[in-house]
Amino acid sequence: MDLIARVSRHFEESAQTQLNAVELLAAPIAAAIETLTQCLLNGGKILACGNGGSAADAQRFAARLIGRFEAERQELAAIALNTDGALLSAVGAEFGFPQIFARQVRAFGHAGDVLLAISATGEAANVAEAILAAQEHDMPVVALTGGHGGQIGEMLGDNDIHLCVPADRPARIQETHLLVIHCLCDGIDALLLGVE
Numbered sequence: 001m002d003l004i005a006r007v008s009r010h011f012e013e014s015a016q017t018q019l020n021a022v023e024l025l026a027a028p029i030a031a032a033i034e035t036l037t038q039c040l041l042n043g044g045k046i047l048a049c050g051n052g053g054s055a056a057d058a059q060r061f062a063a064r065l066i067g068r069f070e071a072e073r074q075e076l077a078a079i080a081l082n083t084d085g086a087l088l089s090a091v092g093a094e095f096g097f098p099q100i101f102a103r104q105v106r107a108f109g110h111a112g113d114v115l116l117a118i119s120a121t122g123e124a125a126n127v128a129e130a131i132l133a134a135q136e137h138d139m140p141v142v143a144l145t146g147g148h149g150g151q152i153g154e155m156l157g158d159n160d161i162h163l164c165v166p167a168d169r170p171a172r173i174q175e176t177h178l179l180v181i182h183c184l185c186d187g188i189d190a191l192l193l194g195v196e
Contacts, residue, residue, distance in 0.1 A: 010171075017172040018179055021165050029180060032142045032161045033187030039114045039140075040188070045077035047109055047139075049101040049130050050118030053174045055082040057118050057144075061181050069185035071193055079108065081130070101130035111138040119143075120173040122150020122164070131155055144180060146173030 036046060046065065048058035058080040065078035081104045082088065091100045105115060115134035119127045122145035131141050135157060143152050146165040156162050165176040189195065 013169075014172060014175050017165070017167045017169075018176050020167070021176050024166055025163055025180065028161050028163055029183050030187070032163060033184055033191065035140055035142065035161060036114055036116075036184060037188050037191045039112060040076050040192070042112055044110070044112040044114065045079060045108075046114045046116055047079050047081055047105055047130075047134075048116040048118070049081040049104075049127055051082070051124050051126065053170075054118035054120060054124070054127075054144075054177070055080070057174070057177055057181055058082055058116065060178070061116060061185065064181075064185045065188070069182070069189050071189050071195070073189060073193060076188070076192075081105070098125040098129045101126050102133040105130050105133035105137065105139070109134060109137045109139050113137070113139045115139050115141045117141055117143045117152065118177060119150070119152055120146045120170045120177070122147065122152040124152070128152055128155060131160075142184075144177050146170070146176075 039046060048061050050058045062078040062080040065076040081101045088100050091103050115130060117127045117131050128151055131152060134141050141156060141160040143156055143160065144163045145152050147168050149162060149164045153162055153164060163180055165173045167173050
């Protein structure tokens with residue numbers, strides 16, 4: 001087995017996936033940046049959720065907003081809903097795993113807040129339930145999915161933004177999601193700080 005060639009293919013496939021996505025996603029990413037920034041300027045907060053690698057992405061996003069991305073600035077209101085183990089296990093045990101994010105959205109979310117919903121397949125039941133809860137609270141949704149968007153892509157409304165990576169491999173989708181998250185963080189900072 002030629003491991004160097006195998007590693008090289010991963011780099012090439014990742015780069016090609018991201019290049020394939022840029023034309024499709026640049027405009028909706030820009031729209032998402034404007035939606036997220038307006039939420040923050042109006043005193044709202046961003047609730048982020050996902051499972052597995054997508055949970056890590058939700059945490060990364062919240063950490064970059066509360067801390068910083070690349071520029072020094074004030075703290076920005078963002079919460080990753082997948083970080084409290086006691087809460088997740090209690091809600092999961094009492095109400096079922098599909099409700100672990102939805103109950104938090106109903107508890108913490110208000111009109112004017114935004115839900116950042118991340119699911120590589122677009123099929124995560126608990127992320128879908130969180131979207132329904134956000135829609136009940138008049139919260140716009142920015143959804144990161146892949147492939148054909150799954151059930152999450154089908155349930156988004158006119159006020160929601162769908163960032164669907166045109167790829168089927170979960171690794172390629174998640175790598176592109178990370179780039180999208182970095183674009184969101186950079187764009188929010190650029191709008192807030194007036195950077196060109």
